[in-house]
Amino acid sequence: xxxxxxxxxxxxxxxxxxxxxxxxxxxxxxxxxxxTSLPAGTDLVVLPGGVSSGDYLRGGxxxxxxxxxxxxxxxxxxxxxxLGICNGFQILCESGLLPGVLMRNSNLRFICHRxxxxxxxxxxxxxxxxxxxxxxxxxxxxxxxxYTADPSTLARLEGEGLVAFRYCTRDGRITQDANRNGSLNxxxxxxxxxxxxxxxxxxxxxFVDPLVGGIDGKPMFDSxxxxxxxx
Amino acid sequence: MKARVTVTLKSGVLDPQGKAIExxxxxxxxxxxxxxxxxxxxxxxxxxxxxxxxxxxxxQACEKLLANTVIETYRIEMQPGQAAAAPAxxxxxxxxxxxxxxxxxVDPAAATDxxxxxxxxxxxxxx
Numbered sequence: 220x221x222x223x224x225x226x227x228x229x230x231x232x233x234x235x236x237x238x239x240x241x242x243x244x245x246x247x248x249x250x251x252x253x254x255t256s257l258p259a260g261t262d263l264v265v266l267p268g269g270v271s272s273g274d275y276l277r278g279g280x281x282x283x284x285x286x287x288x289x290x291x292x293x294x295x296x297x298x299x300x301x302l303g304i305c306n307g308f309q310i311l312c313e314s315g316l317l318p319g320v321l322m323r324n325s326n327l328r329f330i331c332h333r334x335x336x337x338x339x340x341x342x343x344x345x346x347x348x349x350x351x352x353x354x355x356x357x358x359x360x361x362x363x364x365x366y367t368a369d370p371s372t373l374a375r376l377e378g379e380g381l382v383a384f385r386y387c388t389r390d391g392r393i394t395q396d397a398n399r400n401g402s403l404n405x406x407x408x409x410x411x412x413x414x415x416x417x418x419x420x421x422x423x424x425x426f427v428d429p430l431v432g433g434i435d436g437k438p439m440f441d442s443x444x445x446x447x448x449x450x
Numbered sequence: 451m452k453a454r455v456t457v458t459l460k461s462g463v464l465d466p467q468g469k470a471i472e473x474x475x476x477x478x479x480x481x482x483x484x485x486x487x488x489x490x491x492x493x494x495x496x497x498x499x500x501x502x503x504x505x506x507x508x509x510q511a512c513e514k515l516l517a518n519t520v521i522e523t524y525r526i527e528m529q530p531g532q533a534a535a536a537p538a539x540x541x542x543x544x545x546x547x548x549x550x551x552x553x554x555x556v557d558p559a560a561a562t563d564x565x566x567x568x569x570x571x572x573x574x575x576x577x
Contacts, residue, residue, distance in 0.1 A: 276515070280515065284514070319520065320521050323466050325464070365466075368520070
């Protein structure tokens with residue numbers, strides 16, 4: 220597994236996600252946003268969390284128009300794997316690789332806490348290390364994570380099983396209280412129709428080492444590292 | 451040439467920021483406000499005198515970057531002052547009417563207009 224972690228001006232979780240990937244055995248290279256191509260043999264592109272280009276205009280809006288994004292689009296078009304975490308999810312939505320938009324949290328607060336999310340399907344390159352329906356312990360840290368899409372897009376996501384994770388209680392129940400940013404249908408992450416692009420607001424890279432209090436993010440990186448991508 | 455682009459949320463899209471402002475206005479005792487929707491405003495300056503081309507360029511700018519058309523709509527208004535004085539004329543006719551070509555780089559009248567409106571803005575006494 221060869222992973223390319225994109226670096227935008229203002230990315231700040233690139234080091235953590237690279238460490239998580241290496242910990243699972245992946246080969247990792249960092250790629251600057253102004254590049255026009257990805258390293259040869261790239262299986263997985265990761266858009267890390269952070270505050271790309273200051274989140275000016277809208278979260279992820281400027282980064283989504285960076286030169287490297289054409290190469291990412293081509294990679295995804297070939298079936299290559301793409302993972303966008305937090306600001307990376309915002310960039311994927313702004314670039315059109317995933318539908319919908321992440322609006323300001325409905326409570327208008329930056330939220331930063333431990334959060335349970337329910338794994339909606341465990342049969343993708345990202346989620347094979349989990350069980351379907353499992354509530355995993357993870358962290359969120361964002362001001363704009365309120366997933367919104369028009370009713371037909373939402374119906375398509377639900378109908379085609381493209382919801383990856385939902386905010387839930389520790390025992391896996393989907394409740395209003397567990398959905399602290401106001402996302403439609405408690406959506407915390409979604410897949411592209413071919414299941415090769417995943418965007419999620421929570422940070423799996425936070426919890427890959429028992430020293431920091433949790434390891435429920437590690438199965439995602441183990442699953443990815445074990446994957447020999449179709450690309 | 452100058453233009454003003456206004457980007458607003460589509461009706462029906464929840465606007466938490468607008469709601470918060472609405473609440474703050476109510477707490478200031480400003481009566482009668484039933485709804486606030488927050489948007490963005492861009493003042494853009496463009497080269498050239500072809501208004502149609504400028505509008506087309508701004509349309510692209512809105513579709514590709516300034517607005518997220520999933521949730522937002524935009525409005526483009528060309529600012530009066532230069533091209534609007536004779537909107538039907540082609541650039542060639544402009545040149546013929548005005549004699550020696552004077553590319554509309556900066557219109558002093560429009561600049562003054564902007565400056566005048568800026569000085570109208572209160573700088574102190576904000577509640």
